[in-house]
Amino acid sequence: MTENLPRSVIEPKNPRLNVSRNANLPHVPGIRVGPYIFLSGMGPIDPETGERNHGPIAEQVRTTLANMQHMLESAGSSLERVVRVHVVLADLADMPDMERVYREFFPIDPPARTAWSMQLRFGNGCEIECVALAT
């Protein structure tokens, strides 16, 4: 079934959102294998400056999901094609604020999701990753 699937790197059209390259981290933003798209965990990066956005958690989640949308669209996919999401929060108490913003991005037929809280790097309030299908 998967023996000859091509594997390619996904990069954002906005180079400021290529966090792993800009920070010299040993991973890529995402990998496409055949029709499957696997994105790395994404944090709240301001798409205008490339700096981290450490504002209120709702803003961080909105920035992160907007960046995820950009990453998927750069790969020829979209939020509507996401099948599974991991949402990690630094603070479990931020769950209701996260939910409120999350719904705006996945209003109908949302993907499968697991959300929890654990320590995050760089002072990020959230980190979000997904698996999606190509269109």
Next chain:
Amino acid sequence: MSPRREVIVASPRPRDAGSSVGQPASTLVRGGDFLFVSGLAAVDPHSGERVRGTTAGETRQILANLKQLLEAAGSSLDKVVKVNVLLHSMLEAPNMNEVYARFFPEPPPARTVCGARLPDGAKVIIECTALIQ
């Protein structure tokens, strides 16, 4: 050919506490040749109410529900390829494992276990990726 995306089981919870719309996650989504199951907390399948028990008890309830979910979708526990288990305390890992080992036929799927802070007072959350049938 564009791979198929289909929500097979929508959220079982009609309302989230403090919110007017349903939980923004589907329980089981098909993507291409795979099924993606949301992180499941222990829920009584008849009443839909959360079950609050020991780590072993919650694990048993979750895996029983997972088995049913997968079978209703035409898959099964022996088609699971990857499991993520989140525990409220890694000290509970042996208690989870004892129950877990009884559910999956040999060879069991790939798995990651980690300790985390879990929503709604859950002691265990389990999610998985499986092959369709």
